Amino acid sequence: MSSTKTVFFCQNCGSHFPKWLGQCSGCKEWNSLVEEVIHNPKKPPIGLSKSQISSKPKKINEIDNSNNHRLILKDEELNRILGGGIVPGSLILIGGEPGIGKSTLLLQISLAIKNKVLYISGEESQQQIKRRADRMQDNSDSCYILNETNVETIIKHINSIQPELVIIDSIQTLQTDLIESSPGSVSQIKESASHFLKYAKKTNLPILLVGHITKDGGIAGPKILEHMVDVVLHFEGDRNHIYRILRSKKNRFGSTAEIGIYEMLSDGLRQVTNPSELLLSNNKNSLSGNAIAATIEGIRPIMIEIQALVSSAVYGTPQRSTTGFNSKRLNMLLAVLEKRAGFKLGTKDVFLNITGGIKIEDPAIDLAVIAAILSSNINLSIKKGLCFAAEIGLSGELRAVSKIDQRINEAEKLGFNTLIVAEATKISVTPKKIKILQYSRIEDLIKNLFKEQD
Numbered sequence: 001m002s003s004t005k006t007v008f009f010c011q012n013c014g015s016h017f018p019k020w021l022g023q024c025s026g027c028k029e030w031n032s033l034v035e036e037v038i039h040n041p042k043k044p045p046i047g048l049s050k051s052q053i054s055s056k057p058k059k060i061n062e063i064d065n066s067n068n069h070r071l072i073l074k075d076e077e078l079n080r081i082l083g084g085g086i087v088p089g090s091l092i093l094i095g096g097e098p099g100i101g102k103s104t105l106l107l108q109i110s111l112a113i114k115n116k117v118l119y120i121s122g123e124e125s126q127q128q129i130k131r132r133a134d135r136m137q138d139n140s141d142s143c144y145i146l147n148e149t150n151v152e153t154i155i156k157h158i159n160s161i162q163p164e165l166v167i168i169d170s171i172q173t174l175q176t177d178l179i180e181s182s183p184g185s186v187s188q189i190k191e192s193a194s195h196f197l198k199y200a201k202k203t204n205l206p207i208l209l210v211g212h213i214t215k216d217g218g219i220a221g222p223k224i225l226e227h228m229v230d231v232v233l234h235f236e237g238d239r240n241h242i243y244r245i246l247r248s249k250k251n252r253f254g255s256t257a258e259i260g261i262y263e264m265l266s267d268g269l270r271q272v273t274n275p276s277e278l279l280l281s282n283n284k285n286s287l288s289g290n291a292i293a294a295t296i297e298g299i300r301p302i303m304i305e306i307q308a309l310v311s312s313a314v315y316g317t318p319q320r321s322t323t324g325f326n327s328k329r330l331n332m333l334l335a336v337l338e339k340r341a342g343f344k345l346g347t348k349d350v351f352l353n354i355t356g357g358i359k360i361e362d363p364a365i366d367l368a369v370i371a372a373i374l375s376s377n378i379n380l381s382i383k384k385g386l387c388f389a390a391e392i393g394l395s396g397e398l399r400a401v402s403k404i405d406q407r408i409n410e411a412e413k414l415g416f417n418t419l420i421v422a423e424a425t426k427i428s429v430t431p432k433k434i435k436i437l438q439y440s441r442i443e444d445l446i447k448n449l450f451k452e453q454d
Contacts, residue, residue: 008033009186014222016187027223036181071165071206074112077262077271078105080298081246082231083254086165089204090253091197093171093226095211095219096235101244101262101269102210104132105235106167108268111138118163122149122173122183136268149183151176151192155199163205168196170210172220189221197228226250237264237357243278244269245358258298259358276303276414279356289376292387293368294407294419295360301403301410303387304360308372309351318347324354325369326361333370333392340396341442343377364401366392367420370442371449380450385417390425396442398422405429408436420445 007016010033015026023030070085079085086092096102103124110117111133117140121129126145133139144161148154151174158166168174174192175183182188193209200207209229211219219226226232232250237243246260261272272278280292280303289308294301306325313319322330330352337343350373354360368388375382389407391399400422401407408427411419412434421427423440439445 006035006037007187009036010222011186012223014186014190014224034186036179036185036187068204071113071115073109075105075109075271076273077246077260078109081233081248081251081254081258081260083251086206086208087230087253088206089200090206090230091193091200091228092206092208092231092233093211093219093229094208094233094235095213097213097237100235100237101264102235103169104136104264105246105262105269106169106208106210107132108136108138110143110165110167111136111140113140113165114142115164116142116144116161117165117167118144118146118158118161119167119169120146120148120154120157121169122147123169135266138268149173149175151195155195158199158205166205166207168207168209170212171225172212184220186222189225193225193228236359243272243357255298258300261358275356276301276410279304279358280414281305281355286381286384288379288381289372291368291372291375291382292416293360293365294387294389294411295362295365296403296406297360297362299406301406303410303414303416304358304365305355306365306368306372307353307355308369308376309349310345310373310376311349313347313349319349319351321350322352324357324359325352325365329363329366330369332394333366334373336392336394336396336442337370337373341446343374345373345377348377362401363391364389364407366390367398367445371445374446374449378450382449385415386420387411387416387418388420390420390422390439392442398424398439398441398445400425408434 008020009016010024010026012029012032013024013027015024020033024032068088070087072085073079094102110119126147129145146157171189171193172184175188176191176195179187179191196207214220230252234247234249236245236247242264244262244264248256248258250256261275262269263272291306293304293306295304320327320330334345334350338345367390370392371382371388389401391401393399404421404425405428408419408429408431412431416434418435418437420437423438425438427436
């Protein structure tokens with residue numbers, strides 16, 4: 001006979017304790033323990049027999065992987081982020097702000113794919129999902145919509161329909177009969193995800209889960225949820241802008257350096273195949289404080305515009321504000337400018353913005369950041385057709401960056417005529433329409449950057 005007991009769960013890390021504590025001994029978070037009534041299960045999850053749960057060891061050369069092909073989606077951006085499609089038996093978690101477009105993206109995938117898809121929603125009715133599909137002006141004979149939150153009932157429907165892909169929106173709305181706490185609690189999320197993980201691995205069925213996020217930007221629920229799944233994707237962007245970025249945080253089957261860029265329209269999300277043209281302004285007038293950087297996200301080269309504003313500090317303490325760029329790295333670059341180049345920026349406000357609402361961690365944009373700051377400081381614009389790709393060292397030297405050939409090809413394709421890189425950069429391609437300038441130190445850049453304007 002099963003027993004019912006009370007356990008205190010940590011909402012941050014998922015650790016459980018027999019009594020309440022002020023601080024979780026696992027993650028050291030204060031006041032994160034909540035009381036939940038749990039039910040110890042004695043039976044396997046419905047839909048899986050004991051013979052399916054038990055497994056036998058095999059020699060690695062005896063495992064047959066010939067029929068384990070990836071499921072290719074119509075969405076090329078998502079295919080690339082996942083490493084070439086969805087791996088059978090994988091559990092994929094997609095998180096993002098409310099209203100950012102997670103449900104829209106997954107419904108588009110369900111309607112576009114030719115394979116049988118079961119779309120399970122615990123937040124919207126079937127009629128609401130149908131309205132969104134009508135707005136997308138798309139329809140499908142192989143997409144099934146289910147409005148259900150009970151895990152055992154969902155698994156019964158999966159066994160009945162036998163889909164090739166399951167989408168669950170969202171994991172926080174589900175509950176299992178084996179746990180007596182409310183949906184969204186730590187124990188419910190962990191137990192529900194565990195059921196689907198076992199089901200996906202035993203039946204080779206790929207499952208996509210939608211996850212809500214907390215006010216701190218992390219996925220709601222225990223951290224173990226992200227450890228359990230195979231892929232963690234974050235859907236980012238500002239609801240006041242039309243661009244959305246799908247970023248890979250964890251991927252057991254591909255690179256975590258890839259991003260996908262979408263444009264939010266009235267009829268759904270549109271894939272942005274050439275983000276460089278969208279991230280560059282079409283302003284014909286030369287403006288001070290603007291510089292173009294040739295960056296790499298995964299294997300994709302992107303040209304981005306960096307805007308800087310340098311002004312006298314009005315409120316006493318100088319402000320350092322960044323959007324899309326690491327603020328600590330900005331402070332380091334400002335210190336290099338002051339120490340190595342003699343620019344006194346310690347009493348001035350510095351604001352930095354990467355256009356398009358994206359976040360860039362590529363150190364190759366250091367040179368463009370410095371060029372934009374210098375341009376705003378002396379109020380002189382950088383000439384048209386000039387772009388940058390180099391890392392800045394603490395001694396003021398320009399350091400070479402990787403994949404320079406892809407950066408050159410992208411800059412050349414978009415009509416840039418000059419690219420400034422580090423002197424140590426090894427270039428294997430022969431540029432046809434673009435001139436490559438190689439400098440060794442930041443002082444060389446300062447001497448030549450505004451020479452024509454002087």
